[in-house]
Amino acid sequence: MSEIASTPQAVSLGRRIRRFMSDQPLVPLVILLVLLVVLLQILRPGIVNERWIANTVKFAIPLAILAGCQTMTMLTGGIDLSVSTVATMSAFIMASLASAYHPATAIAIALIPALLIGVANGIGIGIFRVHPLIMTLGTSLIGTGFLQVYQRTVISTGTKIPDFLTWLGTGLTYGFPNALLLFVPVAALIIFTLNRTGFGRLLYAVGDNEKATRLSGVIYSQVIIALYVVSSLLAGVAGFLYVGLIKAPSSLSLAEPLLLPSVAAAVVGGTSIFGGRGGYAGTIVGALILTVLTTLLTILQMPEGSRRILFGAIVLLVTAAYLRIVEDR
Amino acid sequence: MTSVIRRQGWVSGLVVLLALLFVVTKLIQPGYGAGDFGSLARAVLPYAFAVAAQTIVVIAGGIDLSVAAMMALTSVTAASMMNGASEEFAALVVVFVLLMGFVLGACNGLLIVVTRVPDIVVTLATLFVLQGAALLVLEAPGGAAAEWLKALIVGTVPIPGVPEAITAWIPKALVLLIVCLGIVWIPLKRSRLGLSIYAIGSSELAAFRSGVPVASTKIIAYALGGLFAAMGGLSLTMSTGIGAPIPGPYLLASVAAVVLGGVTLGGGRGGLVGPIVAVFILRLVRTDLTLLAVDPNVTTIIEGVIMVVVVMLGAFIAMRGRSS
Numbered sequence: 329m330s331e332i333a334s335t336p337q338a339v340s341l342g343r344r345i346r347r348f349m350s351d352q353p354l355v356p357l358v359i360l361l362v363l364l365v366v367l368l369q370i371l372r373p374g375i376v377n378e379r380w381i382a383n384t385v386k387f388a389i390p391l392a393i394l395a396g397c398q399t400m401t402m403l404t405g406g407i408d409l410s411v412s413t414v415a416t417m418s419a420f421i422m423a424s425l426a427s428a429y430h431p432a433t434a435i436a437i438a439l440i441p442a443l444l445i446g447v448a449n450g451i452g453i454g455i456f457r458v459h460p461l462i463m464t465l466g467t468s469l470i471g472t473g474f475l476q477v478y479q480r481t482v483i484s485t486g487t488k489i490p491d492f493l494t495w496l497g498t499g500l501t502y503g504f505p506n507a508l509l510l511f512v513p514v515a516a517l518i519i520f521t522l523n524r525t526g527f528g529r530l531l532y533a534v535g536d537n538e539k540a541t542r543l544s545g546v547i548y549s550q551v552i553i554a555l556y557v558v559s560s561l562l563a564g565v566a567g568f569l570y571v572g573l574i575k576a577p578s579s580l581s582l583a584e585p586l587l588l589p590s591v592a593a594a595v596v597g598g599t600s601i602f603g604g605r606g607g608y609a610g611t612i613v614g615a616l617i618l619t620v621l622t623t624l625l626t627i628l629q630m631p632e633g634s635r636r637i638l639f640g641a642i643v644l645l646v647t648a649a650y651l652r653i654v655e656d657r
Numbered sequence: 658m659t660s661v662i663r664r665q666g667w668v669s670g671l672v673v674l675l676a677l678l679f680v681v682t683k684l685i686q687p688g689y690g691a692g693d694f695g696s697l698a699r700a701v702l703p704y705a706f707a708v709a710a711q712t713i714v715v716i717a718g719g720i721d722l723s724v725a726a727m728m729a730l731t732s733v734t735a736a737s738m739m740n741g742a743s744e745e746f747a748a749l750v751v752v753f754v755l756l757m758g759f760v761l762g763a764c765n766g767l768l769i770v771v772t773r774v775p776d777i778v779v780t781l782a783t784l785f786v787l788q789g790a791a792l793l794v795l796e797a798p799g800g801a802a803a804e805w806l807k808a809l810i811v812g813t814v815p816i817p818g819v820p821e822a823i824t825a826w827i828p829k830a831l832v833l834l835i836v837c838l839g840i841v842w843i844p845l846k847r848s849r850l851g852l853s854i855y856a857i858g859s860s861e862l863a864a865f866r867s868g869v870p871v872a873s874t875k876i877i878a879y880a881l882g883g884l885f886a887a888m889g890g891l892s893l894t895m896s897t898g899i900g901a902p903i904p905g906p907y908l909l910a911s912v913a914a915v916v917l918g919g920v921t922l923g924g925g926r927g928g929l930v931g932p933i934v935a936v937f938i939l940r941l942v943r944t945d946l947t948l949l950a951v952d953p954n955v956t957t958i959i960e961g962v963i964m965v966v967v968v969m970l971g972a973f974i975a976m977r978g979r980s981s
Contacts, residue, residue, distance in 0.1 A: 588781065635789065637789035641782070644772065
């Protein structure tokens with residue numbers, strides 16, 4: 329009896345904690361998030377209240393949506409660096425059309441370039457097998473060029489943000505940000521797609537073992553094209569939301585500052601950049617962590633330079649630590 | 658053996674393309690002469706160093722996203738240290754900045770080896786860090802460069818006994834580029850280390866089993882990449898006379914030129930000559946578009962399309978090569 333009872337004792341506590349964490353990757357992330365909030369409360373007592381939380385969530389949502397694009401593409405071993413350009417394009421085109429057309433029409437038209445970029449990415453990566461990083465960087469360069477040319481042609485018409493986007497981006501209802509109305513269904517849809525549908529399973533499968541997937545009859549290029557189109561459209565939606573939040577419709581670098589944080593949020597959230605592992609729930613926590621971190625660094629009154637340094641260091645540290653935890657099985 | 662022929666074929670194809678482009682340029686602008694060639698060489702300089710940095714890392718099987726940020730940091734460091742300093746002190750600054758690039762590059766490699774995080778993520782993180790550091794050194798474009806450094810890339814090299822009509826076509830910038838790259842690349846290519854770099858890029862496991870010190874070779878490859886990036890940063894300071902903390906468009910350009918130059922992403926294949934010729938081609942295309950009075954924004958679009966098409970073509974050829 330004593331022998332049986334002592335067997336579990338042989339595994340040290342540290343190892344058991346690690347094993348638990350690798351089985352439940354969300355737990356260490358949530359702990360990190362709580363620690364950051366506590367640290368914030370200690371540094372600036374009283375800052376953590378309902379308004380602050382609503383504000384943090386509001387700013388985390390566009391980041392989380394863009395990070396969703398990264399999560400889905402990373403699951404297949406890819407990455408989408410054109411999301412910020414697509415978001416900026418959609419927002420700018422929508423704002424420039426909003427004064428002349430009905431908002432719904434403007435939004436529909438503004439999503440066309442997003443669709444095109446998504447298709448181009450998908451064809452380049454899925455059929456020609458260009459490295460996703462390079463392909464999406466290239467299309468984002470082309471997109472920026474088109475946007476600059478377009479801006480010169482519409483400079484006279486002016487820009488306008490439809491009222492409901494401002495309401496959606498900045499408004500609060502009973503203390504809850506209205507943006508949640510958009511985000512909760514989107515997040516639910518992404519999580520549902522990844523976990524419960526054939527398409528989601530295909531994404532994991534392609535990222536995990538492309539050759540095996542191909543041999544089991546999956547047409548790689550179709551999956552990839554569909555994926556990058558979805559990613560681009562999602563980025564466009566994030567652009568609409570972000571322009572309602574930031575209220576800078578004529579900016580041509582609107583969503584640019586969100587690009588690298590969106591990659592970081594997905595990586596911090598535990599999605600492997602090599603594909604096949606990760607999920608959207610972790611990414612959402614990752615986006616919240618990065619938003620709280622930004623607040624923290626702002627409150628410490630660090631210059632922009634040190635903030636970036638710390639940001640990079642933390643992304644590297646968290647990724648390395650996460651890799652250790654997951655590998656140590 | 659066939660791969661050697663194919664590679665040389667690729668490079669000579671690029672040279673022919675470059676020559677054709679020069680003919681086109683001459684047709685567009687009949688007055689295109691030695692002076693214009695000199696300014697082309699000056700414009701190419703930072704790009705060429707960025708490409709060299711990327712090439713060596715890609716051959717070793719990695720990718721360095723921090724190239725442009727590294728150039729920005731080394732450029733602002735050089736510019737702010739030379740600000741108000743004497744001409745002689747500038748020589749020290751050059752040595753210091755080159756050393757800094759080497760060490761920072763080695764840090765990249767060390768982080769990749771030690772943390773075992775994919776190199777894309779590591780260099781993405783160091784991109785943030787280096788960018789931040791550049792902003793700490795100089796918040797806005799500023800600083801200064803020593804006169805002799807600036808003079809190093811302006812004008813031509815007079816060779817005694819050679820008529821000026823010929824020396825006019827040898828801009829100092831081009832000579833500087835060839836000397837700087839050659840000093841590092843030629844001994845490297847002939848050494849055991851150079852072979853090791855190709856080996857780990859080709860197959861890390863096979864290299865390890867053949868007794869190649871994979872970790873230290875990788876670190877050195879990244880360090881040499883950092884050294885080239887520092888040269889690029891210095892050349893930026895030389896040509897503008899100041900340092901700017903915001904990285905230029907060198908990352909995408911360097912990757913595109915590497916691919917166009919016949920170096921396969923994934924490592925182990927290619928040389929330095931191809932990418933350098935490729936970067937001249939890409940810059941000359943831009944010059945031609947400017948000469949044709951194309952809207953600069955449209956030029957950006959065309960450049961982007963060329964790069965995307967080039968990488969698509971490169972990937973397509975690599976795919977065909979793999980399947981055959």
